[in-house]
C-alpha cells in the first residue's frame with residue numbers, strides 16, 4: 001500500500017431488502033420497498049455523481065411490473081446504461097448458503113438474470129452476499145460459472161474474521177471446487193466487522209448512523225413523512241462532527257485492507273425509501289470531506305460495487321488463494337453456533353424441496369411436449385405461466401430468511417402458500433400434458449376398481465425403483481403398459497388404519513413415463529393373473545420394551561435380511577443392534593434412537609436457542625422410556641416400524657422410525673439404500689430433538705457433509721481458542737446429506753425443534769419458533785467401504801430428491817433420454833425469454849416482447865470429483881445430438897454461461913478463460929463441471 005496516498009472511500013448506497021423475514025412481500029412493498037426504487041430513480045436522475053446498487057430482483061421486478069411509470073422506466077434504463085444504477089447478484093433473492101440445494105440456487109439466479117438481460121441487456125458481474133449465515137464453497141463456484149468477476153461475503157466466524165482483519169486477509173482468490181480449481185476461481189471480499197450497515201454510533205447525537213430517512217414504518221408509511229429515528233440533518237453545526245466520525249471510521253477500516261480503497265456500504269435493512277433526504281444530507285457531507293481531504297487524508301466518492309472492485313483489480317496485487325474450504329458453521333460469539341436454522345421450520349423446508357422436484361419434473365415434461373407437439377392442445381402461454389409461478393415461488397423461498405426458517409410465522413405461511421398455489425397450478429399442467437394430444441376424446445380415467453396411473457422418471461437415467469402409493473383397498477394387482485403383471489406388495493399403512501401402502505417395482509427409462517393399471521379388490525387377491533406377483537404383507541408386533549428393564553441386552557437378536565445387508569434388531573430393547581454389509585462380510589454395531597436437548601428460553605439463565613442459533617448448557621437426554629416394534633416382512637420390501645414412547649404406559653408414541661429394507665429385484669443399487677422415515681412432533685415447548693446414531697466405526701472425529709449438494713466437505717474437529725463449543729456443534733446440525741462412511745461413533749442429527757424465548761428482539765419481531773407441527777423427514781442410509789460408497793452417494797442423493805412422479809392419467813410411451821451414470825441432467829426447460837443469443841444483436845433490438853418457446857435450456861453436471869472413483873471420475877464425451885434424439889432432432893447447439901446470458905466463447909472474466917466450439921454436437925464434460933446450453937430443435941419453428 002502506498003502509505004503516502006490518501007485513502008479512497010467508495011460510498012456504496014444500498015438497501016438490504018429481505019424477501020420475507022418479518023414482513024410479507026406485500027407488506028414490504030407497501031411500507032417501503034416500492035418507494036426505494038421510485039425515490040432512488042428520481043434522486044439518481046438529479047445528480048450524476050449519485051449511485052445505487054439494486055440487489056434483490058424480486059422487489060425490483062414487482063416495482064417494475066406493477067408500480068413504475070413509463071417515465072420512471074425510461075429513467076431507469078438511462079441510469080442502468082450509464083452504470084449509475086447497478087444490478088448486483090441479479091438473482092430473485094440473496095439465497096441462503098447452508099440449507100439450499102445447488103439446483104435451486106441456479107434456478108433463482110437464472111430467473112433474475114433472464115429478466116435483467118431481457119429487460120436491460122445487462123448481465124450482473126458481482127455478488128453481494130452480505131447476510132447469509134455463513135458462506136459455502138459451492139456458491140462462489142456458481143458465481144464464477146455465471147460470469148462474475150468478484151464475490152462478496154460477510155458473515156463468517158467472528159474469531160476468524162478478527163484474524164483476517166488483523167492480518168489483512170479479508171480478500172483472497174477462492175477456488176471453491178477442488179476439481180475445477182483455478183478454472184472457476186473468484187476474487188472474494190469479506191466485509192469487515194461493520195458488515196453491510198453503516199456504523200450506527202454517532203458520538204455527537206442520540207440518533208443512529210447515517211440514516212437521515214430514519215427507520216421504515218409498518219404497516220403504513222407516516223403521512224407527514226417523518227419516520228422514527230431520523231438522524232440529525234447535516235448543517236453548518238453538524239457537518240464537522242459528521243465528517244470527523246465518517247473519516248475516523250474510514251481510516252479504521254483502511255487498516256484492515258491491503259489497498260487504499262475502502263468499501264463503505266451506506267445503508268442497512270430497509271433503507272433509501274426516502275432517498276432525497278438520504279442524498280440531500282450525504283452530498284454536502286462528502287463535498288466537505290473532499291474539500292478538506294488533505295487534512296483528513298481521505299477522499300470519498302459515491303460508487304457502485306463494480307467501481308470499487310474495478311479499482312482493487314487495477315492495483316494488480318497478488319492475492320492469497322483459498323481452497324475449497326467453506327465458512328460453515330457461523331458463530332458470532334463463544335458458546336453458540338448458527339446451526340439451529342438447519343432444522344428450523346422443517347415443514348417449510350420439506351415443502352420447498354418437494355416444489356423444486358415437481359418443478360424439475362414439469363419442466364422436462366413440458367419441454368418434451370413442446371418439441372413433440374408444437375401445436376398440441378395444451379396452450380403454451382398457459383403452460384409457461386404455470387411453470388413461471390412455480391419458478392418464482394421456489395426462487396423466493398431460497399431467500400436467507402426463507403428456507404432457513406428464520407422468518408416470522410406469517411411470512412412462513414406466505415412462502416408456503418406461494419409454493420402450494422404454484423404446485424397446484426403445475427399439477428394442473430401435468431394433468432393436461434398426460435392427456436394424450438392425439439387422443440383428446442379420452443375423458444374418464446378411472447373406472448370403478450381400476451385405476452390408471454402414469455409414472456414419470458424425471459432423471460436422464462434408466463432406473464428400476466420402488467414406487468409407494470397410498471390406496472384405500474387391502475388388495476390389488478398391478479399391470480404395466482404391455483398388460484403384464486408387475487411385482488408389487490401391499491400392507492396396512494403405518495400412518496392410518498383405513499389406508500394401505502402399495503409398493504410397485506417400476507422400470508423406467510430416462511425422462512420416460514409409463515402407464516400402469518391397478519386393479520383393486522376388497523378381498524384377498526386370488527383370481528386375477530396379476531395376483532401371482534402381488535404380495536400381501538402382514539406385520540408381526542413385538543412386545544413393548546421398557547428402558548428400565550434393559551439389564552441384559554443383545555441376547556435375542558432378530559435378523560432382517562436383504563441381498564445387501566443383514567440388520568439385527570434386539571428384542572430386549574426393540575432397537576437396531578447391528579448392520580452387516582454382506583458383500584464385504586463387515587459387521588458394524590449401530591444403534592439409533594432419539595435424544596432431546598432441553599433448550600433454555602430464558603435470557604437471564606444463559607445463552608438461548610432460537611430460530612438461528614443452537615446453544616446448549618447441558619447434554620441431551622434420552623427422549624423415551626419404552627420402545628415398541630413391528631416388522632412387516634415382505635418380498636419387495638421389509639418394513640421395520642419402531643415407536644418411541646415418552647412414558648411406559650403412554651398410548652401415543654412421541655417419535656418413530658420406519659426403516660424400509662428393499663430387496664434387490666434385479667437392480668443392485670436399490671438394496672444398498674436403507675430408507676428411513678422419522679415421525680417427530682408435536683414437540684414439547686423448548687425441545688430440540690436429535691436422531692442419535694451410535695456405531696462402532698472409528699473416524700477420528702472427522703465427518704463429511706455436503707455443500708449445497710454439490711461437493712463433499714471434510715470436517716475435522718477443530719479447537720479454536722475462543723470458540724470450542726461452536727466446533728463441537730458441527731456434529732449436531734442437520735445435514736442434508738452425509739457420507740455413510742463417516743458416521744461418528746455417536747452422531748446426532750437434529751430433526752426438529754420447538755422453541756420460545758424471552759429475548760426482547762425475538763419477541764418484538766415475533767421470531768420465536770413455537771412450531772407444533774409433525775415433521776416426517778426421510779433419509780437414505782448406505783453402508784460399505786469407502787471405494788464402494790464413493791460410487792453411490794452422488795446418484796443416491798439425486799434419486800432421493802427426484803423420485804418418480806405418479807399422476808393419474810394416460811399416455812403413450814416416449815423414447816428414453818439417457819446420460820452416462822456420472823452425468824446428471826440439471827435442467828431441461830423452456831425458459832421463455834425473448835432475446836437474441838448474440839449480445840450485439842440483442843442490444844439493438846426492441847427488448848421484451850412475446851415469450852420465445854423454441855429456446856431450450858439444457859444444463860448438465862458431472863457428479864464426481866477428480867480422483868474420487870477410478871472410472872466415474874473420468875471426463876465424459878457425449879454427442880448431444882445423439883443423447884437428445886429421444887426428445888427431437890437437435891439443429892443448433894450453443895454453449896452459454898450458467899444462467900444463459902453469455903455466449904461462453906465471449907465470456908471473459910477478470911480471470912481469463914477460453915471458450916469451446918460445438919459444431920459437431922460433441923461435448924466433453926470434466927469432473928464437477930456444470931455446462932449450460934441453448935438447444936434448438938428442428939421440430940420447433942426457428
Ligand SMILES: [Zn+2]
Nearest residue numbers: 016018131400
Ligand atoms: Zn437479510
